Amino acid sequence: xxxxxxxxxxxxxxxxxxxxxxxxxxxxxxxxxxxxxxxxxxxxxxxxxxxxxxxxxxxxxxxxxxxxxxxxxxxxxxxxxxxxxxxxxxxxxxxxxxxxxxxxxxxxxxxxxxxxxxxxxxxxxxxxxxxxxxxxxxxxxxxxxxxxxxxxxxxxxxxxxxxxxxxxxxxxxxxxxxxxxxxxxxxxxxxxxxxxxxxxxxxxxxxxxxxxxxxxxxxxxxxxxxxxxxxxxxxxxxxxxxxxxxxxxxxxxxxxxxxxxxxxxxxxxxxxxxxxxxxxxxxxxxxxxxxxxxxxxxxxxxxxxxxxxxxxxxxxx
Numbered sequence: 001x002x003x004x005x006x007x008x009x010x011x012x013x014x015x016x017x018x019x020x021x022x023x024x025x026x027x028x029x030x031x032x033x034x035x036x037x038x039x040x041x042x043x044x045x046x047x048x049x050x051x052x053x054x055x056x057x058x059x060x061x062x063x064x065x066x067x068x069x070x071x072x073x074x075x076x077x078x079x080x081x082x083x084x085x086x087x088x089x090x091x092x093x094x095x096x097x098x099x100x101x102x103x104x105x106x107x108x109x110x111x112x113x114x115x116x117x118x119x120x121x122x123x124x125x126x127x128x129x130x131x132x133x134x135x136x137x138x139x140x141x142x143x144x145x146x147x148x149x150x151x152x153x154x155x156x157x158x159x160x161x162x163x164x165x166x167x168x169x170x171x172x173x174x175x176x177x178x179x180x181x182x183x184x185x186x187x188x189x190x191x192x193x194x195x196x197x198x199x200x201x202x203x204x205x206x207x208x209x210x211x212x213x214x215x216x217x218x219x220x221x222x223x224x225x226x227x228x229x230x231x232x233x234x235x236x237x238x239x240x241x242x243x244x245x246x247x248x249x250x251x252x253x254x255x256x257x258x259x260x261x262x263x264x265x266x267x268x269x270x271x272x273x274x275x276x277x278x279x280x281x282x283x284x285x286x287x288x289x290x291x292x293x294x295x296x297x298x299x300x301x302x303x304x305x306x307x308x309x310x311x312x313x314x315x316x317x
Contacts, residue, residue, distance in 0.1 A: 013210015
């Protein structure tokens with residue numbers, strides 16, 4: 001593949017990212033899905049942390065009593081606490097992965113219907129994600145296990161460990177780039193979904209990189225402007241910045257949170273469009289002007305957003 005072809009693919013990814021913001025500008029209600037994810041995650045995290053704190057306190061108290069009674073060998077209490085820490089980490093990562101995947105699936109389901117000109121709504125998106133609940137839960141388990149592996153890599157020191165972490169992180173990003181659209185639009189389990197996600201990324205790596213860079217660049221630049229205006233300006237221009245920061249820090253944090261929501265939604269829209277072309281050979285009408293002949297060659301015998309059994313609605317597994 002020539003360097004010119006690589007740049008062409010990458011430019012197409014940037015164009016898809018730009019068009020995705022246009023879709024989001026028109027369908028602003030899609031932002032509800034990442035907002036719901038954030039609210040659900042915060043609520044769930046509070047409940048989980050409180051529950052884990054109570055469990056750890058009770059366990060610590062119980063182990064101390066057992067150790068005093070001489071029923072535990074030396075170091076047994078420390079080992080038990082380590083095991084409990086691993087279990088707690090697993091539960092947190094499982095909840096984070098499953099909740100994020102569910103609301104991402106709801107968003108992708110609704111976007112797929114929009115691209116096909118079909119009526120959709122918040123309720124319809126959530127219902128489509130619910131149809132995929134079994135695969136989403138299993139993917140939560142996979143995400144938690146992988147998270148524990150990365151956590152173990154983070155505890156290692158040295159250049160070698162850093163290189164391994166970087167390579168592993170990049171590989172995981174590539175392997176899972178299309179995992180949510182595949183879960184939503186194809187009838188398969190976790191193994192099949194991961195395999196298809198890898199295959200799709202292999203065919204669209206240039207566009208996928210352009211999409212990630214395009215959406216990320218916009219949100220990073222806007223985030224920098226928000227931080228500069230809300231925090232940087234008072235620090236540099238005001239003699240007593242604390243008197244101003246009291247009123248600007250919270251709005252700045254809220255604005256940054258809003259940018260995260262926009263980033264999630266725009267990325268999901270772009271991935272769904274790229275997925276549709278990779279499997280159907282056609283970009284949605286909202287992406288007119290992007291030359292599909294320079295993107296990936298569509299897979300034969302594929303149907304992008306309706307690959308389930310006959311009569312099955314897009315997004316249902």
